[in-house]
Amino acid sequence: MASTLSSAQERDVARQLQGTNSEEQIQINREPFLANSFECPGSNPVLSLTILKSYNEARSSLQKLNHLRSNQQSKLIENNTPAIHTA
Secondary structure (H helix, E strand, O other): OOOOOOHHHHHHHHHHHOOOOOEEEEEEOOEEEEEEEEEEOOOOOOEEEEEEEEHHHHHHHHHHHHHHHHHHHHHHHHOOOOOOOOO
């Protein structure tokens, strides 16, 4: 097993994901995560893979991008530079 979680956190995640084989929102130390868990077919013993992505980390990244976008739009307006829109 490879993990960056403590043993207690691993047990908590396993409890929250028990019986699921899809995406779930779970909590680790009151922080929301998106968990995607699935079993690898044909493995003996059964091998499962769980990937966790922090909602807080994703939200922070989106806020930074929105801030950069907002700053860029403000500079374009100040300079009367036409914005280029892509589809």
